[in-house]
Amino acid sequence: MFQQLVREIDAWPMQEGIRTTDLTLLGEPLRGVLNATVREGFMTLPHFAQGLGLPLEWAEKVVDLLLEHGFLRSSETGESGETEYRVRYARAGRNTGDLWQRVTGALDDKLHRLELSPDKPDKPEP
Amino acid sequence: MPKIISIHSFRGGTGKSNSTANLATLMAARGLRVGVIDTDIQSPGVHVLFRLEPDQMHHTLNDYLWGNCNIEQAAHDVTEKVGMPASSKGRVFLVPSSVKSRDIVRILREGYDMGLLNDGFQRLIELMKLDVLIIDTHPGVGEETLLSIAMSDAMLLILRPDQQDFQGTAVTVEVARQLDIPKMLLLVNKTPTSYDFGDVQKQVERSYDCVVAAVLPHSDEMMTLASSGVFVLRYPQHAITHSYNKVVDQLLA
Numbered sequence: 001m002f003q004q005l006v007r008e009i010d011a012w013p014m015q016e017g018i019r020t021t022d023l024t025l026l027g028e029p030l031r032g033v034l035n036a037t038v039r040e041g042f043m044t045l046p047h048f049a050q051g052l053g054l055p056l057e058w059a060e061k062v063v064d065l066l067l068e069h070g071f072l073r074s075s076e077t078g079e080s081g082e083t084e085y086r087v088r089y090a091r092a093g094r095n096t097g098d099l100w101q102r103v104t105g106a107l108d109d110k111l112h113r114l115e116l117s118p119d120k121p122d123k124p125e126p
Numbered sequence: 127m128p129k130i131i132s133i134h135s136f137r138g139g140t141g142k143s144n145s146t147a148n149l150a151t152l153m154a155a156r157g158l159r160v161g162v163i164d165t166d167i168q169s170p171g172v173h174v175l176f177r178l179e180p181d182q183m184h185h186t187l188n189d190y191l192w193g194n195c196n197i198e199q200a201a202h203d204v205t206e207k208v209g210m211p212a213s214s215k216g217r218v219f220l221v222p223s224s225v226k227s228r229d230i231v232r233i234l235r236e237g238y239d240m241g242l243l244n245d246g247f248q249r250l251i252e253l254m255k256l257d258v259l260i261i262d263t264h265p266g267v268g269e270e271t272l273l274s275i276a277m278s279d280a281m282l283l284i285l286r287p288d289q290q291d292f293q294g295t296a297v298t299v300e301v302a303r304q305l306d307i308p309k310m311l312l313l314v315n316k317t318p319t320s321y322d323f324g325d326v327q328k329q330v331e332r333s334y335d336c337v338v339a340a341v342l343p344h345s346d347e348m349m350t351l352a353s354s355g356v357f358v359l360r361y362p363q364h365a366i367t368h369s370y371n372k373v374v375d376q377l378l379a
Contacts, residue, residue, distance in 0.1 A: 017240075017241075018274035019269050019272075020240075020273045020275075020276050021267055023276065024272075024301055024304040024305065029303070032306060035276060035305055035306040036306070037280075038244070038276040038277055038305075039276065039277060039306070078145075086241075087241075087244075089239065089240035089241040090240065091237045091238065091239055091240070092237050092238050092240045092243075092270060
């Protein structure tokens with residue numbers, strides 16, 4: 001199981017956060033554990049070990065890999081004294097940002113002017 | 127234990143925002159403190175049902191995502207605006223998305239930190255002492271909607287009895303199951319009154335292997351109301367209101 005998890009995580013690039021769609025591409029038990037991390041807000045190492053079905057020291061290696069590959073971020077020590085691990089999210093809308101750049105430079109100028117325009121009603125006057 | 131509920135549909139026009147407003151209001155009428163977040167940043171609209179005008183929005187979800195305010199500062203108490211009494215124990219707090227074109231354009235161009243969205247939900251529940259947080263999502267499968275689903279304890283997936291909705295709903299059901307959503311309910315909305323509703327329910331349940339919380343009829347009263355208010359308050363004895371109440375029972379169970 002440990003080797004399987006290592007292979008699965010290593011197949012992912014080093015990235016600065018993941019997208020929710022990435023979760024749907026993972027296999028079990030990794031997907032289940034990360035889904036639970038999203039839903040609960042954070043997980044501690046013992047929870048990871050339980051979810052992955054691994055001894056604590058092996059689970060720690062998996063968590064380190066997940067940190068390295070940008071799936072997780074470690075958080076401040078919680079009330080229980082354990083380090084909390086949270087899912088690290090990629091910035092939303094990055095593809096849309098590329099799209100804006102790809103469409104046309106002329107559009108960028110108009111949009112920039114729109115952003116700078118003073119407050120005015122968006123609805124037409126009756 | 128506070129509940130997070132996502133209201134979603136694959137396609138637009140299914141009645142998602144209307145359902146959000148009606149369900150939130152019914153929950154508040156039961157004495158619950160309900161938060162509603164409009165995460166439909168590209169086409170915000172649920173604020174209209176809650177009668178919150180754009181010039182009354184002192185802060186929006188956009189402001190929070192840009193770091194201009196805390197999430198609770200973007201929460202507007204719309205309980206009385208919507209028509210509930212001031213003395214109501216239950217409250218509805220709305221975090222609207224901005225309807226200013228430049229704000230929408232800016233967030234589309236720049237994107238935002240999804241971790242902030244996640245943190246915001248939790249903080250709002252804690253600080254506003256919410257019993258329920260309802261997330262009104264953008265239609266279709268997108269990163270933000272998937273995050274909402276991934277974070278939620280329950281999802282209400284709305285569809286019309288329409289082939290495009292049927293196909294798209296199948297996609298969403300599959301994705302939601304990949305994200306281990308603990309509870310998923312379907313709501314078939316805008317159903318022609320000539321249909322056998324029992325039959326519709328059975329067929330949809332069989333097709334998706336998912337419970338149908340309610341089959342709602344197409345309603346002239348709803349169309350005439352035209353999102354100018356919350357249906358369940360205007361028509362408290364209507365069959366649709368009774369159906370929405372049953373949906374609330376199932377979501378909160």
